[in-house]
Amino acid sequence: MNVILLGPPGAGKGTQARILESERKMIQLSTGDMLRAAVASGSEVGQRAKAVMEAGQLVSDEIVIGVISERLNAPDVTNGVIFDGFPRTTAQAEALDTLLADKGMTLDAVVEMQVDDAELVDRVSGRYTCAKCGEGYHDRHKIPATEGVCDACGSTEFKRRADDNAETVKSRLDAYHAQTAPLIAYYSARGKLKSIDGMAEIGEVTRQLNAALN
Ligand code: AMP
Numbered sequence: 001m002n003v004i005l006l007g008p009p010g011a012g013k014g015t016q017a018r019i020l021e022s023e024r025k026m027i028q029l030s031t032g033d034m035l036r037a038a039v040a041s042g043s044e045v046g047q048r049a050k051a052v053m054e055a056g057q058l059v060s061d062e063i064v065i066g067v068i069s070e071r072l073n074a075p076d077v078t079n080g081v082i083f084d085g086f087p088r089t090t091a092q093a094e095a096l097d098t099l100l101a102d103k104g105m106t107l108d109a110v111v112e113m114q115v116d117d118a119e120l121v122d123r124v125s126g127r128y129t130c131a132k133c134g135e136g137y138h139d140r141h142k143i144p145a146t147e148g149v150c151d152a153c154g155s156t157e158f159k160r161r162a163d164d165n166a167e168t169v170k171s172r173l174d175a176y177h178a179q180t181a182p183l184i185a186y187y188s189a190r191g192k193l194k195s196i197d198g199m200a201e202i203g204e205v206t207r208q209l210n211a212a213l214n
Contacts, residue, residue: 001026002105003213004083006183007113008176009169010124011198012205015136016113017084019206026080031088034067035059036161056163056171058088058179065095072099081105088180093187110187111212113198113205117173124169131157 001024005013017028035053038046045067049059058064068086071077087093100107115123126139132155137144144151150158163172187193194212198205 001080001108001213002083002100003081003108004087004110004187005113006110006180006187007198008115008117008120008180009172010120010127011113011115012202013084013113015202016205016209017082018134018136019202020082020209023210024080026082027076028082028084029068029071029077029086030084031064031068031086032084034071035064038067053163054168056168056175058175061089061091061095064088065092065099068096069099072103072105077103077105087183088175090182090186093183107192109194109213110183110192111209112184112193112195114195115198119199120173121166121169124164124172125166127164128158128160130155131159 003020003026005017007013014028014030017030020026021028035046035049039050039053040046045063048063052059064086068083072081083096087096096107123138123141126141127136128138129136130150130153133150133153135150135152136142137158148156150156163169184193196205196208196212200208
């Protein structure tokens with residue numbers, strides 16, 4: 001099964017993708033993670049993407065489609081893929097249709113996670129992850145059981161994304177509404193769209209997500 005998680009920054013796409021990975025042995029494909037790795041490595045793609053990401057704008061379709069196209073050549077994608085943060089423009093959605101068709105893969109569902117903008121700024125500006133295993137936390141909503149120690153792996157190192165600050169979140173939300181939200185109509189017209197309540201507790205969102213996929 002191949003699915004797209006669609007929603008604004010902070011909607012919980014990454015959190016739910018990680019849960020689907022462990023429950024269904026699917027593979028999370030986050031273009032944000034891939035681009036951050038490219039920036040950290042100093043590759044040509046990373047150098048081209050860095051300033052755009054810091055400004056909270058969208059990296060060019062050409063770069064992002066190239067990154068995802070290469071990733072879809074790896075053998076593990078046959079386990080089923082969760083697209084997280086991709087596609088983000090109509091051009092990317094069209095490119096994905098072509099890429100999947102070329103590889104003999106199907107798109108089973110697009111799940112839109114609905115969250116209010118006001119909630120998103122609070123969620124994104126307080127979040128951080130374990131530097132070792134990637135488990136997600138939040139200053140107010142999800143703190144480790146033992147302060148400073150990751151619940152999942154015991155690591156004591158955490159990190160925050162450079163673009164998770166209130167000012168950049170605003171640009172990222174603007175980009176979502178202007179460039180990504182049209183995909184709701186795109187996938188609805190193709191009979192692929194399911195919408196769930198991203199404002200609920202994490203476990204309830206997972207329940208709704210599973211119901212949408214089953
Ligand atoms: P994310 O981790 O999904 O929030 O992405 C972080 C940043 O990476 C975004 O604000 C964009 O600058 C860039 N990015 C990630 N995915 C895409 C995409 N599909 N298209 C364009 N830019 C992207």
